Amino acid sequence: xxxxxxxxDMQQDYFPGGAHPLEGPEEAALAAGRLLDxxxxxxxHVIHVRHVWDEEEATFMRPGTEGVDxxxxxxPVDGELxxxxxxxxxxxxxxxxxxxxxxxxxxxxxxxxxxxxxxxxTVRAAVDLGFETTVAHDxxxxxxxxxxxxxxxxxxxxxxxxxxxxxxxxxxxATDEIAG
Numbered sequence: 001x002x003x004x005x006x007x008x009d010m011q012q013d014y015f016p017g018g019a020h021p022l023e024g025p026e027e028a029a030l031a032a033g034r035l036l037d038x039x040x041x042x043x044x045h046v047i048h049v050r051h052v053w054d055e056e057e058a059t060f061m062r063p064g065t066e067g068v069d070x071x072x073x074x075x076p077v078d079g080e081l082x083x084x085x086x087x088x089x090x091x092x093x094x095x096x097x098x099x100x101x102x103x104x105x106x107x108x109x110x111x112x113x114x115x116x117x118x119x120x121x122t123v124r125a126a127v128d129l130g131f132e133t134t135v136a137h138d139x140x141x142x143x144x145x146x147x148x149x150x151x152x153x154x155x156x157x158x159x160x161x162x163x164x165x166x167x168x169x170x171x172x173x174a175t176d177e178i179a180g
Contacts, residue, residue: 002103002106006049006111008111008119011069013065019062029071032112035136038179047080047083048083049090049096050083050084052085089121108134109133112139114140116161135171
């Protein structure tokens with residue numbers, strides 16, 4: 001059996017100048033780049049997931065814009081699978097599970113954007129499908145959220161989602177612990 005790195009939605013719209021910039025995307029991209037280098041060096045599988053929001057109400061990740069492009073820090077190379085999705089869960093209505101099973105992958109390392117949406121949905125789906133899953137917490141980023149009339153800072157959102165995943169759902173570790 002094998003392992004794969006799944007990089008979720010590390011796309012231009014989440015970086016400064018994009019349509020929906022997050023807090024700390026540059027740092028997350030650098031960490032994801034280190035993970036990517038270690039997976040490539042080990043000969044492990046790498047899968048890039050990108051979101052395209054093809055709806056009239058889309059405010060970011062719109063088709064045909066530079067915002068949907070994968071960030072240069074984690075650019076795919078020949079032979080690496082790129083999956084396009086329309087939903088937060090990277091497995092929903094995509095070939096991700098089929099491709100992982102075809103490669104005999106049973107262990108995933110997930111990183112990307114946003115911690116509170118697509119990373120969370122993808123990790124929960126992966127675990128539900130039986131994949132041993134680790135989240136590289138420092139290779140993820142998110143934004144502040146509003147709830148009950150309050151603004152929840154991005155760092156608190158990030159920590160709360162990772163704490164929930166670490167509470168018996170998935171492993172949560174730093175890039176350097178995973179990459180070695």
